[in-house]
Amino acid sequence: MLFYIFKRILMTIPVMVIVALFVFLMLRLSPGDPAAVIAGDYATAEDVQRIREQLGLSEPIVVQFTRWLGQLAQGDLGTSIFSNKPVSQLIAQRIEPTMFLALTTIIFSVLVAVPLGTIAAYRAGSWIDRVVMLFSVGGFSVPVFVLGYVLIYVLSLKLRWLPVQGYKSPFTEGIGPFFAHITLPTLTLSVIFIALIARMTRASVIEVLEEDYVRTARAKGQSELKVLMRHALRNAAVPIITVIGIGIALLIGGVVVTESVYNIPGLGRLVLDAVLARDYPIIQGLILFFSFIYIVLNLLIDLSYSLLDPRIRY
Amino acid sequence: MVQNAPTLPQTPEQPSIWRIALRNRSVFWGGLMLVIIALVALTGGLFTADPMDINPMSRLKPPGEHGLFGTDQLGRDVFSRVINGARISLTVGTAVAVISIAIGLFLGLVAGYFRYMDALIMRVMDGLMSIPAILLAIALISLSGATLLTVVAAIVIPEIPRVVRLVRSVVLTVREEPYVEAAIAAGTKTWLIMGRHVLPNTIAPLIVQATYVCGSAMLTEAILGFLGAGIPPEIPSWGNIMSEGRTFFQLTPWIIFFPGAALAVTVLAVNIVGDGLRDSLDPRIARTMR
C-alpha cells in the first residue's frame, strides 16, 4: 500500500514536468518577441530590455528551462514584473476568498446533486428524471456570468435579499457577513457543478442498479431505499468521485469568472489583472499553482478508491 | 422516454446512424432549433440595421421604441448586434468541434493502438487536462494576440485531451474483440484493421462528443469575450456585447440579458441534440434501456 502511494506520487512528477514545460514553451514559442509582447505597445526599448533580463530570455533555452525548474522545485514561482513581489506571496494574499468559494461550491453541489442524480436514476424515464435531466442540460448551457447577473438582478437588485458584490472574511468580519456575501457566488458557480455531478450520479447508479448483486439484495427481501443506499450508491461512488476530481479544472475556470462578476478579490481576479497588465510571471505562476492543486487533489481521489472499493488494492 | 424500442432483427440492412438519430425526439427538436438559429445567423445580417452603426442620440435606451432589444452606450442597436453575434458563436463552436475532434481522433487512435506511444501521449494529455481550460485559453490569447484564429486555437487545445481519452478507450475495448483478432489472424494489415474494424466504432461516440465540445466552445468563447480576453472588441460577438454591458448593468440589464439568453438557447439546443444522440447511439445507454 505504502509502496503504491509512493509509486503514484512518483507518477505525478512527469505530468507536472510536462505542465511546466508547456507553460514555459507557451511564452518562448509565441510569435514575436515575448518581451515586447509583455511590455505592450507603448514600451520603450529599455522597458523591453529590462523585461528580457528579468525573464532571463537572452540565455539558451535549455539553460533557461533547467534553471526555472530548479526554482520551481524550491517553491519559487517567479516575481511579478510590475509589483516586483514574489508570485507565491501574491497567491498567499489572495487565496482565502477563492478557497472558501471553491469549498462552499463543492459542498453545496454534492449535497444537492447526489440525491438528485440518485432519484433520477431510480425513477429513470419518469417525469422526475426528465426534470433533473432538463435542469442538468440547462446548467451546462447557461454561461456562468449570465447566471450571475440574473441572480444579482433578481435577488439583490429587485428583492434586496442579498448584497450585490464583494467578499467578507469569516475570520475578520464574522460568519454572518461571510455567508451573506458568499451565497450568491456559490449559487452561481454551483449550477454547472450540480449539473455535472447529478448527471454522473444518475448514469453510475443506473448502471449499478442493473447489476446482479442488486437483484440479490432484492431477492433477500431488502427494501428499495436500503437497496439504493447500501448496495447501489456505495458501488456507484467511484465514478462520481472521479468526475468531481476532473470537475476541479472546470471549477477553477468558473471561479475566475465568478470572482470577476462579484468583484471578489481572489486568485481569479489576480489572473485577470495580470492578463490586463501582461504580467506574465503571475499568469505562469498561477497556471502552475492551479494545475498543481488539480494534480494533488486527483492523486488523493485516486488513493481514496481503495477505501471505497476493496477490489482496488495496491 | 417514449421512444421506439430498438427493432433490429427484420430490417434488410442496419439502419444508418442518422436514421437512428432522427428517430429520437431530442435530436429532432434540438436539431430543428439549431437549424433555425443557423438560418438566422446566416441571413439575419441582411435584414437588420448595421450592428456597428453608432447613434449618439439614442444611447442606453430600453427595449421597445429604440429597437426590439434597446440600445447600448454608443446607441448601437442591441437586436442587430445579437443577430450578427450568432454567426461568430456558431463559427467558433463548429470550428473548435471539428478541429479538436480531428486532432483528438488521430492522437487517440495512435495512443490506443501503439503501446509505445501510449504513455507519452497520455502523460501529455494528463498535463493538459490539469490546466483549467479558461486559464489556458486566456494565457495563450494574451501571448499570441487576440484574433478569431487564436481564439479558436486557444479553445481547441484544452478540448483535445477529452477526445483523446474517449477515442483511446474505444480503441482499447474494440481491439480485444474476437472479430479484430480474426482480422489479425486473416493477415489484415494494421492500417486496414484500424480503418475497417476500429475506426467505425469511434464514430458514434465522437459525434456525441462533438456536440458537447461545440456547446462548451461557444460558452468558453463568450466567457473569454466577457473577461475582455477574447475576440477583438470591435467584433460584435455575444461575449463582447455582454462585456460592454457590464458597466451599466444596474441601469440597463438588457444589454447582458438578451445576448445571454441567445447564447443559452443556442448552447441548450446543441446540448439537447448531444443528449439525444447519446441516448440513441451509445450502446451502453441503449443496453440499459432494453
Next chain:
Amino acid sequence: MTPILDIENLSVSLPKGADRPFAIQDITFSVNAGEIVCVVGESGSGKSVTSFTVMGLHDKRALTPVAGEIRLEGKNILGASAAEIRRLRGEKMAMIFQEPMTALNPVAPVGQQIGEMLEIHTNFGAAKRKAKVLQAMRDVHLPDPEKMYHSFPHQLSGGQRQRIVIAMSLVLEPVLLIADEPTTALDVTTQAQILALIKELQTRRGMGVLFITHDFGVVADIADRVVVMQNGQIVEQGPVAQVLGNPTHPYTKMLINAVPSMTPPSRAPVAGPVALSAANLNKQYGSLGLLGGGRVVNAANDVNFQVRRGETLGIVGESGSGKSTVARCVMRLIDPTSGEVLIGDTNIATIAESQLRQHRRDIQIVFQDPYRSLNPRRTVGQSITEGPVNFGVSPAEALERARRLMSIVGLAPEALDRFPHQFSGGQRQRICIARALAMEPMVLIADEAVSALDVSVQAQVLDLLEDVKEKFDLAMLFITHDLRVAAQICDRIMVMQKGIVVESGPTAQVFANPQHPYTRALLSAAPGHSTFDSKGGASAGQAAPL
C-alpha cells in the same frame, strides 16, 4: 398434502414487437416438500422467466403475468403487495443465481451480506446474527468461517462464492429454494461439489427445490421430477427416470439424443504429415518489476504437442488451466515467452509480425462467442472474403469461394449480403468456420467453439467441424472444458491443469484408463455420468462431496 409451490395455467406476456406474444404460456406444475424439480430447456425456453416470476423479480417493464396463479404453500402470491412479496423472499422462498462472480456486492464483506438477510427479516441482536451467519457458513462447508466472515467476494473462488450465496439464501430456512443455473458458470469439479451440497441441504431440511438448467447431465444427477420447456410451453413432465429413460415428446427425445456420450468411439491413429507442433512452449504473465513487487503467473508451462493433418487434438481443462493461452500463443495473438511453434517447417513463435503475415493463412481460428466474432458493421461476405483478398485473391474469386463455403457450412450463398445480426448463434458459428476455411488453412483451431451454443445446435456444429476436417484434410486443435464434447470429436486429448499438461494420449485410452488423479477427478465429476454412460467406459462413480 399441499405442494410448496403450485403454478397453475401461468402465462407471462412479452412486450409488443417481440418475436412471440408470451414468454411463458399456460404452464402448470408443482414442487412438493422434499423434492427437486428440474425445469430444463434451451435458451429462450422461458425457464428463467418462470423462476424470476415466482420470486417477483422479473423485469416489470417488459414482462407481465397475464393469467394463472402462483401458489406458495397454498396461497396465491401473484397478486400480493410489494411489501408482502418482500417478506416472503428469504423467509419462505430464496434464490441462488447463475453467476456467483456478480451475485454478491463487491464492496461488502460476505458475512455481513449473509447477516443482512437476518437484519431484514428478524430482530436478532448483532451477536446472535453473527452466530447464525457462522452456523450457516459451516452448513455449506466453508473453511474457517470466522475468518471468511470478513472476506470480500473477490477474495473467494467461484465455488466459495456460490456457497456464500447458498448460505445466505438458506439462513432463514425457507421452504422453497429456487436455483437458476447455479452451476453453469462453474468448473466441472466445482459443479459436482455444489450439486452435492444442494442435494445434501435439501435432504436434510426437506425443502422443495426448483432447479433451472439446460444440462441433462445435471438433471440426471439431481432431479426427482423433470419439466421440459420449449418456446415458453411445457412439452413434457414426469419423474426423472421416466422422462430420461422413456421420453415421449420428440423435442425431449432430440435433446436427450444430443447429449454427447462420454464413451469415445474407437478411432484409428492418423498417419498424415505433422502440420502443427509446439515444443517447450511457455507463456508467463506479469513480471517481477523493477523492485520485485510484481507476480509471475505461468499460464503455459513447457507445453509440447504435434497435430497431424486429418487429426483432431483436444486440449481439455478447467478455467485457468492455460488451454486458451496455448491456442492464442499458437495463433500468435499473444507472443509466447519461450519455445517453438512450428507450422510445417517454419517456427512462427519468434518471427516479426511482417514475416508472420504470410504464414497466418495456414492457421485459422474459430472463437467461443458467436456474437462478438463477426464485425456487426460488415456483411457476412465482406467478413469471409477479407482474408483471401489480403493474400492477393481477386475479390470476384474470393466471393465465389465464399459462396461455395457457405453451402459447405450449410447456409444459403445468397446470405452473403446480410449482416451478422440477422443470424442465430449457431449460424454465426458456421459463418466463422467458413471464414476460417476461406483462407485454405492447414490448421484449424476451435477455441471453445461450441461452448456457447444450445445442445441441439452444438451437435450440428460438431458434425460440421468433423466434416470439414475430413474434406479439407485439416489438422484441428480443439480447445474445450467439456469432456463429453472432447470424447466425441478428438482423436487424441491433452489434459491441462494450471498451465501444465498432466496427461495426454489417444482419447479412448485416456477415458478408459486415466492415469493422472486430476484426469480421474474431471471424468468422475462430469454430470450425468452414471445415467448416460452406464454401459462400460471409465466409471469412477459419483464425485465425493468435499
